[in-house]
Amino acid sequence: MPKLAIVGDIHLQFNQADIDYFNHSEYDLILLTGDLGEFNPAEGLKIAEQVAELTKPALFIPGNHDVANYFNVAAEVLDWHWLEWMSGLGRPRNVAKLEQTLKPVICGGYSTHQFELGGMAFDVIVGRPFSMGGNRVSFPDLIAKLHGVMSMDDSVARLKACVQQAQSSDLIFLAHGGPTGCGDQPTDPWGKDFGEGQGDHGEPDLAEAIDYARTLGKRVIAVVAGHMHHLTKQGLQRRWYLVQDGTCYINGARVPRIFTQNGAIVRHHIGLQFDQYTVTFTEELI
Secondary structure, eight states: OOEEEEEOOOTTOOOHHHHHHHHTSSOSEEEEOSOOSSSOHHHHHHHHHHHTTOOSOEEEOOOTTSSOOHHHHHHHHHTOHHHHHHHTTTHHHHHHHHHHHHTTSEEOSSEEEEEEETTEEEEEEEOOTTOOOSSSOSSHHHHHHHHOOOSHHHHHHHHHHHHHHOOSSEEEEEOSSOBSSSOSSTTSTTBOOSTTSOSBOSBHHHHHHHHHHHHTTOEEEEEEEOSSOSBOTTSOBOOOEEEETTEEEEEOOOSSSEEEETTEEEEEEEEEEEOSSOEEEEEEEO
16 A cells, blocks of 8 residues: 655745654655745745755645746746746746756656555556646746647647556646635635635646546546645635545645644644555654
8 A cells, every 4th residue: 555745835934843754764755845945946946955955756736936036936826937948047047956956756647657665566657847827827928938838728738638647547647726616615725815815726737637537437536736725815724635526635735834733843744645445644743
């Protein structure tokens, strides 16, 4: 039975204690949902250097904070394409540096990764990187340059191709933002909690890829993502999981993931185990 650790959005909250714990743990694979830093790519690279010390197999998807500064994110939110282009000229170099710094941790995006761990073979499909959620492609210039994706339809096609490349009948999807279809309330796993504070803020291309996998007879064990933090902007607690159509949807973004509880410093992650018939998952504090 494979044992996976899910480390949600890090936002500078990862250090030697985490490295020591995971390297000596019984986990077979570590999935990281992105956002190493905040609005400074250099800060994220420092965290990437620490993540790279993991000796367990690990797979990472870049989030919207991983190659973006404050101006990049503001331009994307306001849909100011000229500012997004001007403020993002160096991002392809930043992505290459991030990938190099993370090694041997795999930095995925529109990619398929086969594993045979814990007596089971399965594939992890890594979704669209740098996502800010919602129904449009975030940072379109960067995604077009790095992946040739020019539209949401292109993204759907790329993700379906990743599903076709999977060699196993058992799949896990790893994304930064989760898929549409998991609720439209602020407390739902990827429900909108900003602006008017209601609506489904999931990714339609990811949802289509998941549905497509099922049409091919694939078993979608889990969909793992983050981005929408567990504490909403209204101060409410977000649901961090949902079981639907036989699939576990898990939002790992407990931010900050290092905090004090009962006078002790604890570190958050989620444990996921599965076999041919069952799937279990639990919040873990170390």
